[in-house]
Amino acid sequence: MKTTKRVFGVYAAWDYARETEDLNKQSDKGWHLMKGGLFSNTFKKNDSLRYRYQLDYNTNIEDMGRYIETFREQGWEYVNSTWNGWHYFRKLYDPSLPAAEYEIYNDSESLREMQGRWKRAAIGLLVVLSINAIMQAVLLFRHFRLPNLLLLIALVFEGIVIAKGAHDMRTEKRADGHKRGINLMPLFLGILAVILGLAVVLLFME
Secondary structure (H helix, E strand, O other): OOOEEEEEOOOOHHHHHHHHHHHHHHHHOOEEEEEOOOOEEEEEEOOOOOEEEEEEEOOOOOOHHHHHHHHHOOOOEEEEEOOOOEEEEEEEOOOOOOHHHHOOOOOHHHHHHHHHHHHHHHHHHHHHHHHHHHHHHHHHHHOOOHHHHHHHHHHHHHHHHHHHHHHHHOOHHHHOOOOOOOOOHHHHHHHHHHHHHHHHHHHHHO
16 A cells, blocks of 8 residues: 655645645545645655644745744644745644644734735746846837747736735635635646747747
């Protein structure tokens, strides 16, 4: 019987509550996170344990040891971190305890602080996308080329999705993990890949 498995999935930063929910469901089935990643999570089988998971976004940690210790003092076990600033934590699950016991952000100030960190990262990315979009628009104005038009569409599309995500992350329905709709991130990446793929093909055909 297989004791480890890898589950592939794509989660937007503003849908972090969806990922924690999926991790909790895996744990309820006896699969517990060994390593969280950007596009896949690795699990190990153990039917004797149940965990509840949470993610923290922080790209400005001066003392990683102290950072992990702060969560450990609150009962959270550190799992791993991703290169882009997401940190995975878990706590043994006791169904007799209230749901608030398994929330890292149990006060609005802490939640706003985490959302603010991601919002600043999103704004930085939007600035880079905007500069690139302006450059593509200038090239199109000087000389129309279909690949440049497709690249411009891709940049604008990506900017709209990130801007909407940053806005959604501030709302309670996103932050507390409730009332979430369908995960559109795979569809977004698929459309983006098609647009960029067409642009690359056309570039090579010229």
